[in-house]
Amino acid sequence: MKKLxxxxxxxxxxxxxxxxxxxxxxxxxxxxxxxxxxxISSIVRILEKKGFVDHKAYGxxxxxxxxxxxxxxxxxxxxxxxxxxxxxxxxxxxSHIVExxxxxxxxxxxxxxxxxxxxxx
Amino acid sequence: MKKLxxxxxxxxxxxxxxxxxxxxxxxxxxxxxxxxxxxISSIVRILEKKGFVDHKAYGxxxxxxxxxxxxxxxxxxxxxxxxxxxxxxxxxxxSHIVExxxxxxxxxxxxxxxxxxxxxx
DNA sequence: GTTAAATAACGTAAAAATACGTTATTATTA
DNA sequence: TAATAATAACGTATTTTTACGTTATTTAAC
Numbered sequence: 001m002k003k004l005x006x007x008x009x010x011x012x013x014x015x016x017x018x019x020x021x022x023x024x025x026x027x028x029x030x031x032x033x034x035x036x037x038x039x040i041s042s043i044v045r046i047l048e049k050k051g052f053v054d055h056k057a058y059g060x061x062x063x064x065x066x067x068x069x070x071x072x073x074x075x076x077x078x079x080x081x082x083x084x085x086x087x088x089x090x091x092x093x094x095s096h097i098v099e100x101x102x103x104x105x106x107x108x109x110x111x112x113x114x115x116x117x118x119x120x121x
Numbered sequence: 122m123k124k125l126x127x128x129x130x131x132x133x134x135x136x137x138x139x140x141x142x143x144x145x146x147x148x149x150x151x152x153x154x155x156x157x158x159x160x161i162s163s164i165v166r167i168l169e170k171k172g173f174v175d176h177k178a179y180g181x182x183x184x185x186x187x188x189x190x191x192x193x194x195x196x197x198x199x200x201x202x203x204x205x206x207x208x209x210x211x212x213x214x215x216s217h218i219v220e221x222x223x224x225x226x227x228x229x230x231x232x233x234x235x236x237x238x239x240x241x242x
Numbered sequence: 243g244t245t246a247a248a249t250a251a252c253g254t255a256a257a258a259a260t261a262c263g264t265t266a267t268t269a270t271t272a
Numbered sequence: 273t274a275a276t277a278a279t280a281a282c283g284t285a286t287t288t289t290t291a292c293g294t295t296a297t298t299t300a301a302c
Binding site for chain 3: 126128129156157158159160161162163164167180181
């Protein structure tokens with residue numbers, strides 16, 4: 001799976017949220033100053049070329065929709081991060097989170113307890 | 122902190138590992154077919170421009186070294202990932218890891234138990 | 243209906259990343 | 273030491289990303 005660039009990722013988040021949207025819909029979500037329509041248009045076209053979105057034409061207007069889900073992209077990114085910065089070990093990542101990210105151990109234990117048995121692998 | 126591109130990141134990993142190195146040192150670490158010296162040279166120069174490495178000149182040769190640590194970059198990347206794909210919550214990330222990444226709950230509990238008290242925040 | 247404003251995608255300019263040829267200097271060898 | 277090979281950074285060509293101007297179509301207003 002190709003990697004999103006900074007701007008591409010920003011726009012993808014909006015597309016993921018709206019699910020099906022035109023370029024104008026995307027611009028509406030962006031804060032001021034609003035970029036020109038053409039700017040967002042070309043970013044979306046590149047996202048399509050890279051395989052992140054596809055479109056359906058309604059008359060002259062394109063409605064874009066994601067073909068790679070946010071969940072899927074996030075999952076892949078996580079795996080890549082772990083592979084690159086945590087020796088490929090999710091265990092190490094968890095250690096890091098507890099030791100460096102100020103996440104309370106008890107909170108995590110509680111999370112673990114809330115997970116139904118069937119998902120325990 | 123600027124984001125590494127795919128190639129940039131690949132080279133950074135080698136620089137992190139070697140710690141101080143010339144362009145030739147980097148090429149030596151790369152598998153065949155070896156890219157031209159000039160290719161790696163320009164990637165490293167861009168890494169320097171972006172603030173990931175700096176260099177010290179020894180005669181005509183530059184010795185490069187990281188000025189952003191692997192640990193630091195990984196940490197920042199993790200935070201960004203969590204912010205973008207796990208609602209900014211490390212807790213949610215941990216849930217995901219347990220539920221979707223086939224990491225055994227008992228293994229994590231063991232990790233938690235091994236962390237000394239002082240680090241429990 | 244005709245004009246004006248809004249909105250569409252397209253093409254392309256500008257900037258950044260990728261990739262290498264070229265040239266200069268250093269090291270090797272005969 | 274002269275010729276050759278190896279190795280350096282630099283400059284630049286190519287591709288990709290970023291960003292908009294332009295033109296065409298649609299919608300709104302009169």
